[in-house]
Amino acid sequence: MKFIYDRNKTAVIFGDREYSYKEIIKGIKYYSTLLKESGKVVVTMENRPEMICSIFSIWDKKETAIVLDSGYTGEQFAYAFSDSEPRYIFTSKKVYERVKEGVELSKQNIDIIIVDDIEIPENFVPENYEVEIDDMERVALLLYTSGTTGNPKGVMLKFDNILVNIEGLDKYKMFISEDIVLALLPMHHIFPLLGAGVVPLAKGATIVFLKELSSQAMVEAFKEYRVTMMIGVPRLWEMLHKKIMEKINSSKVTKAVFKLAEKIESISIRKKIFKKVHEGFGGNVRFFVSGGSKLDPQISKDFLTL
Numbered sequence: 001m002k003f004i005y006d007r008n009k010t011a012v013i014f015g016d017r018e019y020s021y022k023e024i025i026k027g028i029k030y031y032s033t034l035l036k037e038s039g040k041v042v043v044t045m046e047n048r049p050e051m052i053c054s055i056f057s058i059w060d061k062k063e064t065a066i067v068l069d070s071g072y073t074g075e076q077f078a079y080a081f082s083d084s085e086p087r088y089i090f091t092s093k094k095v096y097e098r099v100k101e102g103v104e105l106s107k108q109n110i111d112i113i114i115v116d117d118i119e120i121p122e123n124f125v126p127e128n129y130e131v132e133i134d135d136m137e138r139v140a141l142l143l144y145t146s147g148t149t150g151n152p153k154g155v156m157l158k159f160d161n162i163l164v165n166i167e168g169l170d171k172y173k174m175f176i177s178e179d180i181v182l183a184l185l186p187m188h189h190i191f192p193l194l195g196a197g198v199v200p201l202a203k204g205a206t207i208v209f210l211k212e213l214s215s216q217a218m219v220e221a222f223k224e225y226r227v228t229m230m231i232g233v234p235r236l237w238e239m240l241h242k243k244i245m246e247k248i249n250s251s252k253v254t255k256a257v258f259k260l261a262e263k264i265e266s267i268s269i270r271k272k273i274f275k276k277v278h279e280g281f282g283g284n285v286r287f288f289v290s291g292g293s294k295l296d297p298q299i300s301k302d303f304l305t306l
Helices: 021-033 049-060 074-084 092-108 159-170 188-200 215-225 234-249 254-261 265-271 275-280 297-305
Strands: 001-004 011-012 016-018 041-044 065-067 087-093 111-116 131-132 139-145 153-159 180-183 204-208 228-234 287-292
Touching: 001 021, 001 049, 001 092, 011 021, 011 087, 016 021, 016 234, 021 049, 021 131, 041 049, 049 065, 049 087, 049 131, 049 188, 074 092, 074 153, 087 092, 087 234, 092 111, 092 159, 111 275, 131 265, 139 159, 139 188, 153 159, 159 287, 180 215, 188 204, 188 228, 234 254, 234 287, 234 297, 254 265, 265 275
Parallel strands: 011 204, 041 065, 041 087, 065 139, 087 111, 180 204, 180 228, 228 287
Antiparallel strands: 001 131, 011 016, 139 153
């Protein structure tokens, strides 16, 4: 299965820089040359294009990616390193000191690769511009989940597990190549890792990473990049819902209009009524996706009214 290939378009947007699929794949292929020895590989850093290059390079090398929370302390890293026994770590300067401490505490033989220091030679030319997975039974990811008791447990996911998610979403035409997906959530969780990272690229869409995580930066991104989808947890939708409903309830007229809209079954009419709200999110949104925990049914109902 071709997981990712050159689509002659933008794959990732980060700050004021756009990375084409060809550039991202070139990065993937070069990163894979840095993994000289076999073994599992940790990826831990903030959301950025290099995270995509790191994960896919591990898969291109036919190894397992261990994606860890970049907010871990040195002790938490040490536990994960001792438990998973990786050979390499891809990390950023922002996380390096804690990663280094974790390696020292774990007493494991692990090479640390800082992505900020990687310079891809201009004359580097990959054999091909695609990442193909030939064995769907291979373990693709090892993710640590805290659970309710004891130390975090490493959860193994095969490529088949990922494929089932992709095929399940295909039924609803949820991801299309024209999508612009805003990636806000940290990718050490499977929900954003697949929904805002792996699946969009597998479908030929574009991912937007923010350099600054703020409500202002998010709203500006929706408008500037014509975002069509955002993956979020209930807390995010609760905050947005509160902000929107406060504005609606501040006026008797808008409150009455909202009550009327609740009774209208036509989505297209509701979109016209709340055109300003849609324009506030850039006017191109196809899906807001909630997951990770239960969403209040009233919030879902109100967003549907809008």
